Amino acid sequence: MTDSSGKRKGKYHAPRREAAARETRRRIRQAAHELFLSHGYAATSISEVARQAGVTDRTVYLAFTNKAGLLQSVVETAIVGDDALIPVASRDIWTEMMEAAPRLQLALFAADTTELYARAAAVFEVAEAAADGDPEIAVLRQSGRRRRLSDFRLIADSLARKGALRPEVNAEEATDVLYTLASDGTYRMLVTQRGWSIQRFQTWLAETLATSLLGDFERQAD
Template structure:
């Protein structure tokens, strides 16, 4: 006699639930880091906001610095796909644009959208860095990553033969104007629209960098 038929274990539902939990945790972490502050937010706070147990947060992200790091990565990329920013279609299209004026104008639009996602979180981490060593370490890492990224933009701009300034000057000005401070001051405090900000930033970069 044949024994009872065993069902093949299907893990797809559990995997999807785990992904959904991670998305909810990351969304909750972002909201709390921005509104409550990184230093004052606990794993228990994030769990309660996400509607999961604290153990679920620890199992997914281990600790608060790791949760902040992943929250930052997802915020910068705009999704939870493990695709480097420079490999994403939007940036690949930017680097493919041969006209440097058009490239910087398009980059200003791209950066404005990125600031819409990241500026508040960046400011929250910066505020926590003064008293939280983990936040300070992560902030320094974020800044190094952004400097490397802006160096890539400056190098690519120089390769067009249309760059009017030294490559390192282009890198440093790009780095200084893409940390979210300008966006926060003009859009959130002076109530510019994102469209106005992007147009202004594009004009600034073109006037500063492109051969007349």
């Protein structure tokens, strides 16, 4: 669109509007995060989120469509630690992980996984509880599990290509081991329920994965 002088209108203010929209989404997401953790998903209304974020109900719906979409955004932001639309497997830490020697690769994976769960385990628990009573959230849960399994398969395939896996372990079984030991459920059982420190969990995960997956030479390598 142009004005009477032929100049395009609105371009100067577009970055400012986009920044304001991102900030509004951030406030809504933060309010939802706090309310979901304190009240649970089912007991939290869009109106409560809107009030805490200082916006209207309509603004929340325009930004996230519905409450399920809002929870999905809260979970996805917790997973990556920010609101940048970059998949976990495309981030720098994963590039470093894939290029590392096998034992270091698993140590980096354990560190990244532990950091993720320290940040997001409580949100995952809310989403798990919500999925049991909400079909839309249940679909999102299944999608999240498939993505996580796909990410773990990347690690397993990388170890297989390096010839690092135990002779009796193939990439599919390695994926299952990663999926089981590095699950948020395992983290919650050991850290939240059994009182392990975060550092103890990280060390245990790295060592247990190395013992379960790597051949003798790789386990002994620095």
